[in-house]
Amino acid sequence: MANYHFVVCVNNIGYEVSLEPRKLYQILPDPEAAKHHQVCIIDESGDDYLYPELLFVDVPLPAWVAEQVAHVS
Helix, strand or coil: CCCCCEEEEECCCCCCCCCCCCCCCEEECCCHHHHCCEEECCCCCCCCEEEEHHHHHECCCCHHHHHHHHHHH
């Protein structure tokens, strides 16, 4: 089972087209981005982009729930 990580958007100022407040987003691992206080998010376009980490709050989910959410299309 893969390890999925999710956050919720709490602020989309400057990114109104790409991010929706109160929406759950999957984070992709990116250690280099983390060094710069950024997260790699699969956004509304369906592609992954870097965003400031302060726009999001971590949402810990049980592994089986994260697995289900990650595979919803």
